[in-house]
Amino acid sequence: MGINYGFEKVRFVSPVPAGARIRARSALSTVGSHPPDSVYTTRILIVEIEGRDKPAILGEWVTRGVIA
Numbered sequence: 001m002g003i004n005y006g007f008e009k010v011r012f013v014s015p016v017p018a019g020a021r022i023r024a025r026s027a028l029s030t031v032g033s034h035p036p037d038s039v040y041t042t043r044i045l046i047v048e049i050e051g052r053d054k055p056a057i058l059g060e061w062v063t064r065g066v067i068a
Contacts, residue, residue, distance in 0.1 A: 005062040008042075014054045021050040026061065040064045 016022060030042035040062065047057040 001066045001068060003064045003066065005040075005064060007045075008060040008062060010057065010059040012057055014049070014052065014056055016049055016056045022056060023048050023050070029060070034064070037068070038064050038066045 024045060024047045026043040026045045028041060029044050030040075032040050034040055041064075043061045043063075045057070045059045045061050046055050048055050
């Protein structure tokens with residue numbers, strides 16, 4: 001079972017104009033165990049706007065997986 005814990009440190013860096021193309025990239029930054037039966041992960045998430053230097057959103061996404 002997967003549980004979305006939500007976001008830690010979220011920054012809304014710049015607004016996204018209507019009709020703009022965006023893409024999200026994520027990279028796994030932390031993996032840990034939480035005994036006896038779960039694993040948590042933290043991912044760095046970046047939402048980019050096509051043709052812009054600054055991203056729209058920067059954040060850390062936390063999830064937990066429970067092994068049943």
